[in-house]
Amino acid sequence: MEVPSERKKEVIEHEAVEEESIYLLKDRANIACDGGNYAEARELFELLKERSPEPLRTPLLHKYGVCLARSGERLDALKVFDQAIKEGRDSLYDILSGLEKASILSQQGKRKEALAALGAVKKRGRKIFREYSGRKEYSHLRGLIAKLD
Numbered sequence: 425m426e427v428p429s430e431r432k433k434e435v436i437e438h439e440a441v442e443e444e445s446i447y448l449l450k451d452r453a454n455i456a457c458d459g460g461n462y463a464e465a466r467e468l469f470e471l472l473k474e475r476s477p478e479p480l481r482t483p484l485l486h487k488y489g490v491c492l493a494r495s496g497e498r499l500d501a502l503k504v505f506d507q508a509i510k511e512g513r514d515s516l517y518d519i520l521s522g523l524e525k526a527s528i529l530s531q532q533g534k535r536k537e538a539l540a541a542l543g544a545v546k547k548r549g550r551k552i553f554r555e556y557s558g559r560k561e562y563s564h565l566r567g568l569i570a571k572l573d
Contacts, residue, residue: 446472449472450484452468453468453472453488457491466495469484469491481514482508482512485511485521486505486508486520492504498528501524505521505522506525519546519548519549519556522541522544523556523557526539526565529541542569
């Protein structure tokens with residue numbers, strides 16, 4: 425017969441292993457995304473969403489959205505970017521999510537929606553917005569950004 429304290433110890437150890445695996449998943453997903461391996465990162469983010477006891481937070485949502493967008497799943501990416509912007513826990517990633525959302529909308533010919541997305545995130549951090557919107561990868565948005573001023 426198993427001693428109750430031993431059983432409790434096993435449960436605690438199992439939970440620690442599960443928690444550690446979540447951190448490892450986050451690291452692996454971030455590394456894959458940052459390295460441009462979007463298909464692998466997307467799979468890892470989806471696995472992380474299933475296993476994590478709490479929802480993905482803004483930086484991870486942003487990177488998940490980037491993976492979806494770069495994998496051609498733009499409609500799903502828009503939903504993820506909306507969620508990241510709505511959560512609004514990190515002004516940098518809120519702004520980056522808004523820029524990515526505006527990029528997709530602009531490419532789809534939805535200039536008014538793209539402009540609205542840019543305007544919404546610009547308010548969260550004008551200095552950060554100015555810095556990141558001026559980057560080369562967002563140069564196609566310069567005309568829209570100019571309309572915000």
